[in-house]
Amino acid sequence: MAVYVYAITAAAHPLRLEGVTGVGEQPEKLRTVNGGSLAAVVSDAPDGLKAKRRDVLAHQSVLERLMADGSVLPLRFGAVAPDEEAVQQVLEERADAYRERLSALDGCVEFHLKASCAKEALLREILLQSEEARRLNEEIRSGRGGQDLQIALGELVAGEVQLRHESFAAETVEALRPLARDIRVSDPTGEDFVSVSFLVEQARQSDFAAAERDLAEQRGEDFDFRLHGPLPPYSFVWMPEALEISPWVRSPKF
Structure with a gap:
């Protein structure tokens, strides 16, 4: 059976x-x-x-x-x-x-963290810090710019957003790394800039949760941090060399 x-x-x-x-x-x-x-x-x-x-x-x-x-x-x-x-x-x-x-x-549990930053806040920052982005935006708003300028501005903004997302993600992981025994980073989806699982000793889980709250407060209201846990350490069952913990069929019907 x-x-x-x-x-x-x-x-x-x-x-x-x-x-x-x-x-x-x-x-x-x-x-x-x-x-x-x-x-x-x-x-x-x-x-x-x-x-x-x-x-x-x-x-x-x-x-x-x-x-x-x-x-x-x-x-x-x-x-x-x-x-x-x-x-x-x-x-x-x-x-x-x-x-x-x-x-x-x-003696460990898993915490999974996802975070995003409001598009409007990123755009404001890019326009403040990038002279080229301001120039393109002003020309488009004045009616002097055509589709080429709109495409150029879109590409510039997308590149700047990507750079900031990568920076935010690295800073987030490094801020919480000292409280974790291990880390598994996955590709974020949607508007998120980070999706990361932390393997945390049960004795340190309160400290970890407090550190995440402090980090979210430091980032401010433009950022949305979502911490899930403590959870069973699903993300850490697999060994680094990707040996599957279970060779059995997974077949739930949704």
């Missing part, structure tokens, strides 16, 4: 699962699969699994219970293995890599 996999832990983890149930319309009972020095927390995989709020919260509740008692390799919602034997085989084959990751994540 296919099994739904929530997380990997050390076999010595307390694995206190009383009162917690798994995904499914009729919540599935949790159990463990042992593989040498490791264990995986699983349940039967319900048919037609969908990323419903009920099931996502159930998945999260299992991880939170496990994280309260020790280091955990959290799998994202939807990891399904063919059967318990497949889980046990992977635990044994990848034991060294999983133990290394468990050690690296021990």
Whole structure:
């Protein structure tokens, strides 16, 4: 029977699962699969699994219970293995890599930060600091400039915005880096100039959150900082050389 996999832990983890149930319309009972020095927390995989709020919260509740008692390799919602034997085989084959990751994540949580700056504020700054941008803008507003000048101004502004975004992102990461054990930077989307995950020791999470608030205040009201966490350290489960923590199929239906 296919099994739904929530997380990997050390076999010595307390694995206190009383009162917690798994995904499914009729919540599935949790159990463990042992593989040498490791264990995986699983349940039967319900048919037609969908990323419903009920099931996502159930998945999260299992991880939170496990994280309260020790280091955990959290799998994202939807990891399904063919059967318990497949889980046990992977635990044994990848034991060294999983133990290394468990050690690296021990006592840590993840905070994910995204931030953006108002377009209007960036444009004002560019026009104040760039003589060429002011010249082009004035010619266009006076009616002397045609489409070529508008294109030139657009390209100049886009380049300046990119430079400022890169600078803001670097400064943000460097300001918070001293409070993190590890960092994973991803490509920002939309209007954001930074999207970065921080691996933070649980004992330092209050200090980290306070440092982020201070940074947001220093930047001012033109900036929008959004900090999410503490979270299971999903972004740090993979090793730097991109070894996947889970070879199993992820197939939730949205």
